[in-house]
């Protein structure tokens with residue numbers, strides 16, 4: 001009899017593709033592109049480490065498709081109409097193919113909407129949210145946005161990227177349209193059918209433009225957030241959490257060709273704890289696992305459900321009332337996958353602390369892993385428009401953090 005392989009090490013089909021293990025690298029924007037949105041040395045170095053790190057799938061950070069509306073001054077841009085930008089993407093992907101041919105590479109596409117920073121960008125909104133506001137957009141704007149996502153996806157498929165992650169989380173445009181707060185009377189607001197229209201049209205049109213199912217379509221979804229009337233809430237002004245619509249959304253996307261979902265919670269514009277649990281709120285990890293399980297129970301067995309929000313677990317001991325050896329990232333993830341609660345885990349802040357975690361786990365070198373402390377200095381760097389990374393283990397980002405916070 002062979003030795004049983006632990007669940008995290010088992011390969012898994014994602015749609016028509018195969019991931020070599022159950023580790024996904026979360027999309028993590030680091031605001032480290034150059035001022036024209038192109039790849040910088042910092043961003044190239046970061047992806048080189050991640051692609052060598054042994055994960056089954058790497059999801060590239062929130063990429064903007066227009067310089068006009070974005071949250072970071074140096075956000076990575078994909079502009080299919082700019083030959084120089086296209087060239088940079090082609091070079092990046094062909095080099096990646098050479099160095100990490102067995103890691104799936106997916107790109108997260110995003111529009112920041114009301115979270116665009118007005119100091120260098122244009123803030124637009126679906127319905128003005130107190131404290132944010134912005135220019136109201138119309139159906140033509142949404143249709144053009146869908147067209148730009150489809151064009152970008154088509155280009156990515158042509159240059160050898162394995163799929164796209166459509167962002168419906170964290171309070172960005174995809175999330176702004178879906179939330180019940182979007183009760184404005186227009187083609188993309190009011191009823192659930194109208195609020196989900198952007199997501200559904202987008203998914204359908206990307207699939208139609210790239211019928212080859214080897215090109216993956218997936219979505220990262222905030223199953224609920226902290227905003228009254230936000231995603232996963234019972235009504236436009238409701239504080240009651242009701243994930244029913246988020247589940248319905250994912251089933252609708254699945255029917256239109258999506259083959260993976262990354263579970264998330266929260267709204268980056270309103271607060272970070274629900275999205276990124278830290279030591280002051282360890283119970284939020286169980287909310288992420290529960291949300292992933294809800295998706296797993298509702299979706300087809302062949303659809304891949306990926307749980308996020310787990311970096312806090314680390315080597316164990318973060319959850320009060322639970323022995324360290326039972327509450328580590330590996331112990332809890334292995335048992336949850338074995339029990340069928342979700343299929344894969346996505347690492348966010350932990351991937352900054354140690355991009356090589358999956359490879360170290362595969363090689364039995366767990367003692368060499370640098371565990372994320374969830375200090376959220378990476379988030380501080382990003383929020384202050386600096387290049388983000390791990391300011392605990394990486395001397396480069398330690399210096400960036402030190403310089404920024406002692407000024």
Ligand SMILES: Cc1cc2nc3c(=O)[nH]c(=O)nc-3n(C[C@H](O)[C@H](O)[C@H](O)COP(=O)(O)O)c2cc1C
Pocket residue numbers: 026027028029030061062108167169170220264275276277308309310311312346347348349350378379382388
């Ligand atoms: C610095 C930073 C950048 C992030 N960038 C993105 C992003 O580009 N897209 C996204 O969907 N989520 C982003 N997130 C959220 C993470 O992908 C992830 O959902 C969250 O950190 C929880 O996972 P963790 O506990 O493994 O860190 C970011 C988080 C941080 C701290």
